[in-house]
Amino acid sequence: MAKQPKILAFAGSLREHAYTKRVVKVAAAGAEKAGARVDFIDLRDFPMPIYDADLQAAGFDENALKFQRLLSEYKGFLICSPEYNGSLSGALKNALDWASRASDEFKMGEVFGGKVVAIMTASPGGFGGIRCLGHLRSILSVLGMNVLPSEIAVGKVGEMFDGDGAEMTDERMRHLLENLGAALVDMLQKLHGEIDVVSDTQS
Numbered sequence: 745m746a747k748q749p750k751i752l753a754f755a756g757s758l759r760e761h762a763y764t765k766r767v768v769k770v771a772a773a774g775a776e777k778a779g780a781r782v783d784f785i786d787l788r789d790f791p792m793p794i795y796d797a798d799l800q801a802a803g804f805d806e807n808a809l810k811f812q813r814l815l816s817e818y819k820g821f822l823i824c825s826p827e828y829n830g831s832l833s834g835a836l837k838n839a840l841d842w843a844s845r846a847s848d849e850f851k852m853g854e855v856f857g858g859k860v861v862a863i864m865t866a867s868p869g870g871f872g873g874i875r876c877l878g879h880l881r882s883i884l885s886v887l888g889m890n891v892l893p894s895e896i897a898v899g900k901v902g903e904m905f906d907g908d909g910a911e912m913t914d915e916r917m918r919h920l921l922e923n924l925g926a927a928l929v930d931m932l933q934k935l936h937g938e939i940d941v942v943s944d945t946q947s
Contacts, residue, residue, distance in 0.1 A: 753821070754822075757787075791807055832880045859889050868902050
């Protein structure tokens, strides 16, 4: 049987009920419909100190190493960052900084190089946090990742979900996000030909 694409999904916000966490799960649903296996993590579970080369020299941070190990297991990623002051969140940037460094187990940039990522953002404002996407794209590209050309900024995100925030009720936006997840699966197939979607006829 062909292998399922494995995708890791996470948000750049540490807030427990952040909209970015809900948005990335909608995109993940599209990837799952396309046949991928999607696993979710919360950066709150990987608290790391602000990156400091002296700290690294004294001993690679334990949670940063755990994050590195996890990233190494996947070829595809779904990332949704909030916009803080026109850029990505500090928590996400710090996690990427740590994970990009050389450790006892991985070379510099090893867990990112050649992998595929789809990016998105969400904001209560009308612009949807779109200003952070250029910064995030640039950083991920420098890390050697293949960033999908398509990206999504979800504006007025508080109006996109039902009362308890569990389900996205805006059909157009849900369709766009699910298509982004499916596009990630398609790109994984193109770049890593050994990975095929498990179709209904194969299951």
